[in-house]
Amino acid sequence: MKRLFVLVAAFFLAAGPARAGDELLVSAAASLVNAFNEIGRAYSEANPGVKVVFNFAASGPLLQQIEKGAPVDVFASADEATMDLAARKGLVDPATRRDFTTNRLVLAVPASGAPAIAAPEDLAKPEVRRIAVGNPASVPVGRYTRDSLGQARWESLTPKFVYADSVRQALQYASRGEVQAAFVYASDAASAADKVRVAAVLATPRPVVYPAAVVAASKRKHQAAAFVAWLAAPESQAILKRHGFGG
Numbered sequence: 001m002k003r004l005f006v007l008v009a010a011f012f013l014a015a016g017p018a019r020a021g022d023e024l025l026v027s028a029a030a031s032l033v034n035a036f037n038e039i040g041r042a043y044s045e046a047n048p049g050v051k052v053v054f055n056f057a058a059s060g061p062l063l064q065q066i067e068k069g070a071p072v073d074v075f076a077s078a079d080e081a082t083m084d085l086a087a088r089k090g091l092v093d094p095a096t097r098r099d100f101t102t103n104r105l106v107l108a109v110p111a112s113g114a115p116a117i118a119a120p121e122d123l124a125k126p127e128v129r130r131i132a133v134g135n136p137a138s139v140p141v142g143r144y145t146r147d148s149l150g151q152a153r154w155e156s157l158t159p160k161f162v163y164a165d166s167v168r169q170a171l172q173y174a175s176r177g178e179v180q181a182a183f184v185y186a187s188d189a190a191s192a193a194d195k196v197r198v199a200a201v202l203a204t205p206r207p208v209v210y211p212a213a214v215v216a217a218s219k220r221k222h223q224a225a226a227f228v229a230w231l232a233a234p235e236s237q238a239i240l241k242r243h244g245f246g247g
Contacts, residue, residue, distance in 0.1 A: 023052070023053055024053070024073045024220055025055060025070075025074075026074040026075075026076065027066065027072045028054060028074075029056070029058070029062070029077055029140070030056050030058055030169075031184075031185050033054075033168065035239055035240050035245060036056075038239050039236050039239050040052055042236075042239065055072070058134070058140075058165060059077040059078045059079060059082040060137070060138030060139060060140075062075065063077075067089065067091060072215045072218070073214065073223070076210060077210065077211055078167070078185075083213060087213075093221070096225050098211065100236075101237070102246055103186055103244075103245055104186040104201055105148055105185065105204050106185065107119075107120060107181055107200040107201075107202060108188075108189045109174065109199045110174055110180070110196060111195050111197050114180055115127040117181055117200075119199075120148075120200065127180070128180045129180060130160060130173075130178070131160045132161075132164050132174055132179040133161050133163060133164065134163070134164050134170055135165065139164065144208060145183040147204060162178075167188055170188075174196050181199070183202075185244070186201070186244045187245050188244075213228065
């Protein structure tokens with residue numbers, strides 16, 4: 001799986017003065033790429049100092065990396081279930097956990113050339129041959145999709161599914177016209193508004209909530225806690241909202 005590494009500078013007030021060479025590794029859900037990059041840039045402009053390394057991927061594989069000993073300081077998941085699992089395994093400090101934003105599940109279709117799709121029911125049409133969806137075994141958006149569709153519809157559509165390793169991969173399939181539809185988050189669809197359109201907003205039995213927490217094995221716990229707190233700051237919240245989160 002490809003992982004995107006983005007380097008930004010940051011200064012964490014709770015950690016005291018930054019020291020040259022300090023780094024903080026933040027493993028974050030793939031859907032956060034655009035928003036976290038901007039948050040990082042804003043943080044760097046305001047407080048140059050500690051270098052933050054972002055590792056973006058699906059929440060499940062990120063948790064596996066942490067469990068295998070990856071030197072991660074902060075974990076930001078796209079769902080509560082993955083963070084709950086991290087807590088049960090003792091991989092994060094539950095006292096530092098903070099829900100910092102929300103999202104919505106949407107059905108996206110290519111901006112041009114897609115069949116007439118306005119609701120999940122339309123996915124049964126014969127002209128809809130390929131549907132991108134996150135693999136529910138490791139990608140939260142896949143589990144949200146399965147829960148939203150219900151078991152019967154999920155099973156009926158399974159032969160059409162193209163399983164993606166992350167929500168961003170599902171978005172790419174739709175953006176390139178390789179599928180007739182894709183289940184992604186509203187924020188992802190907004191990031192590619194020139195290539196996809198939202199055909200429907202889907203209700204989910206559980207809200208799409210993003211929690212972050214300090215990784216228990218982190219050697220930079222004060223700096224990590226400060227970053228988690230920064231995600232709730234007004235400037236960070238404004239950035240998240242601008243990228244389609246919080247709906």
